[in-house]
Amino acid sequence: MPANAAPRGPQKGRTFTESARRAQIVAAAIAVIAEHGYAATSFTRIAKQAGLSSTGMISYHFANKDDLIGEVLTEATRVAYEFIFPRMAAATGHRAKLRARLESNMELVRAHPGHVRALMEIARNAPTTPDFVDERFGLFTGHLRAGQDAGKFGPFNADAMAVAIIGAIDAMVIGLVFHPEVDAAEFGRELADTFDRATRPS
Amino acid sequence: MPANAAPRGPQKGRTFTESARRAQIVAAAIAVIAEHGYAATSFTRIAKQAGLSSTGMISYHFANKDDLIGEVLTEATRVAYEFIFPRMAAATGHRAKLRARLESNMELVRAHPGHVRALMEIARNAPTTPDFVDERFGLFTGHLRAGQDAGKFGPFNADAMAVAIIGAIDAMVIGLVFHPEVDAAEFGRELADTFDRATRPS
Amino acid sequence: MPANAAPRGPQKGRTFTESARRAQIVAAAIAVIAEHGYAATSFTRIAKQAGLSSTGMISYHFANKDDLIGEVLTEATRVAYEFIFPRMAAATGHRAKLRARLESNMELVRAHPGHVRALMEIARNAPTTPDFVDERFGLFTGHLRAGQDAGKFGPFNADAMAVAIIGAIDAMVIGLVFHPEVDAAEFGRELADTFDRATRPS
Amino acid sequence: MPANAAPRGPQKGRTFTESARRAQIVAAAIAVIAEHGYAATSFTRIAKQAGLSSTGMISYHFANKDDLIGEVLTEATRVAYEFIFPRMAAATGHRAKLRARLESNMELVRAHPGHVRALMEIARNAPTTPDFVDERFGLFTGHLRAGQDAGKFGPFNADAMAVAIIGAIDAMVIGLVFHPEVDAAEFGRELADTFDRATRPS
């Protein structure tokens, strides 16, 4: 049983309509968060965006606000993963993969601005730190340490470097979101260059 | 002198008690923001933290919530500035100053955790982006370009680098705040090393 | 259909219970305004009068205070119109119609004291002057000018006369409301006589 | 001892400064009421208008809000009386005096708009009906009955006529206040003509 099950909705399997409704609500939530920010996102606004007549509908399909936000996070993360993963997979070697990670992340901002904005908003404002934050940290430290073991990266503290990279990614993502005129690909390359130099073996 | 004055309190000069009360409320607000986050910070909570009997008290001393938050920002910024500035001033050269900036910022987290956390919370969640965000960006790009002109930094895009540095600083600050067991000085040095390599002339 | 809809209640059509609740709240509001005056009318008092547990209930059914007051105005105006209109329609000629208007208005005070008092209170105290105030002025000046053109009224300034008539009506209405012992029909006739003489052609 | 004495201020006689302060506050209150309306008139606004640093000052000199409003009423009534009385006194006969009363009242609107506006605002919005309302009613019925006894007025119901006249006056005053472009003298003559015809003996 998933942790985020609706209390009165179907407990185990979801029917087709049930899933469709949830998806519809999640999409509306992403749109609202992207447009108005996390703080200004209420069930009322989401219901309006989704064309629902009452907020009761949302509470019926999601156990509570955290449940809905979790689902939004899952969906947005999925979209991001599906964009970034193949680009990383196509690159060879630890250094190239890191570069692919950073560059594709910046391209993602232009490809799916709503999902990215929602992801950022939730990561920064949600009361409980979502799991994907730690997950992402683990992925980066793993990659960095593996590269160090392979002699491709220098002898830096991998935890500190992971934090720096993640922070830089997020800050640049936000910058790009709020400045649509900036060349995302160029800034992506700059970011990749920056950490390419920073992680280079001496 | 701030433009925002208390609605019924003394308009021009502040009496001793007035200033003391304001300081007390600002301190309480910092504590609440640091502990519960910006979104969960209400006049009710601040009043309770400050030992005041009602929220009317706060409204008496501050024109509105923005006024109070502005004062919190001023105070927290002041503390941060007074900590970081002398350490930067003591360093010589563009590279050393950048290093001093990064290292002292991490030390600041341990010296004034509440102020730092409050600063982060407000910067990320406040409805109106506070001035110091843009200010900080301008300071970094200025420093980086000056260093480039002096031949001390490489030919990177200064805007992109500034975003990366600021993002890395903030992410690490938050990481340190939530992980008191981490050696802030060490992480500060790692961060400084990271951007020392990243900005090195080729 | 009114432009102002409840924020979370049904947007387009109203269900039966919805309409019933709105009517109940409007009735309670009329009662409160009539008894305590516009300035002392709060959601809290209206909720108490209506037997509702909280003011949130009112906000659920009405977008805001203006929306509720607007509905009260609509209802009270409707009652007044339905009382006065047939009596005017039954009269023949400009002079007789004016008399019917004045007399029936005074009878209305005894038939629907609450609605009349509420109407007066809102007209005088509401932040935004309701449309019906200007509307009434227009109706009177129109009637007076038409009568002058037909040679039934004298050559007075129709605007000034309309103001005088409306002011006299309202003052007498209030007087009757606060003095239930007064014979409304007699005062209505006196008022009609007064303006019959005042508007007579020389 | 006057009914409206300050609780801690001088009980019997007023010192010079005391009286000056009261007058200053009353003047400020008139200005505020005239500009913002009764409902939007608070001690805070009055204090600001008067250049006082706190509302405590007002509470010190006046027992409560009613006390202050009463004083405002007294002052505004005095001004109105001093304007209207000599003009009535200069007229001879009941009919001429009535005409002088109505015409001078309209001229008063242009001569002392602030005082008139304050008077109207208080009369309509104050929680307790001020004495001067009944007083004015008494003056009118007295004059009308005296004129009837002298055979100068017709056999109308004096109470009803007084109500009509007072209502017409107030409505026209308000109209003039909100429409500065209207010729007050002309409308005053029209109003006088209206009630001259209405009160004429048959």
Place this chain on the structure above:
DNA sequence: CATGAATGAGCGTTCATTCAT
């Protein structure tokens, strides 16, 4: 499966008034 209705705590803010100094 879905809904409309209701709930009640909480929000920031304003207010007239009190009172020690």
Place this chain on the structure above:
DNA sequence: AATGAATGAACGCTCATTCAT
């Protein structure tokens, strides 16, 4: 004679959540 500080109730309004139907 005056003041700055404090009070606490009340305001309109929003919110996530509940629940009978």
